[in-house]
Amino acid sequence: MVDRRVEVVARLKALEDAAAPLVTFLQNANAVQELRADKQYNLQMLNDRYQIGPDQIEALYQYAKFQFECGNYSGAADYLYRYRALCTNNERSLNALWGKLAAEILMQNWDIALEELNRLKEIIDSKSFSSPLNQVQSRIWLMHWSLFIFFNHDNGRTQIIDLFNQDKYVTLTTKLKVSMFCY
Structure with missing residues (x-):
């Protein structure tokens, strides 16, 4: 157990160091105000x-993921948003x-989780997936995660009925995910 703790702390430190330049930037309110809606501009400006380049941005993702895995859901949600x-x-x-979405659910921030759920639904319903099966699987996962929120x-109670009665989701509830009704 002690060895595992040493491993986890070492990994945390390595990820912290890799993401440090971007985290420092994000903590500077004046610097963050320079960001725009144009992601390409932001990447060029940061560089x-x-x-700060793609490696530090990827490090922020890995750092956020590790924060989530360690139970720091608040930190993970903030870093994933950024x-x-x-x-x-x-x-x-x-x-x-x-x-x-998972971090907000685990923190029981239901209003924010609902916003993230709606954002995900919009992306899933509008995005062209590599295969129809991937889109169906994403919708099933969305329905599953929505139960925690709803x-x-x-x-x-009204929103769960609205979601599950939409054409794209009715088919899933009747054919693919009968187990959802066990809840």
């Missing part, structure tokens, strides 16, 4: 002015959004 603002890889950004959010 030119602060010597990562998404800089990430140009749509698949990676989607993964970060799933992670942020059973705890003030407006959850």
Whole structure:
């Protein structure tokens, strides 16, 4: 157990060091105000002015993921939110959004979790996936995660009915995910 703790602390320190330049930038409110909606501009500006490149941005994702795995859901949610603002890889950004949703659920931030769920739903319903099966699987996972939110959010009972009765989701509830009704 002691050896495992040493490993975890060493990994945390390594990830912390790798993400440090970007974390320092993100903690500077004046510097963050320089960011724009244009991700390409942001990447160029970060590289030119602060010597922050794709490696540090990827390190922020890994650091956020490790924070989540260690139970620091608040830190993970914050870093994943900031990562998404800089990430140009749509698949990676989607993964970060799933992670942020999970972190908000685990912190029982139901209003924020609902916002993230709606963001995910919008992406899943509008994005062209590599295969229809991937899109169906994403919808099933969305339905699964939505149960945590809808059973705890003030407006959850009406929203669960609205979601599950949409055409794209009715088929899933009737054919693919009968086990959802066990809840």
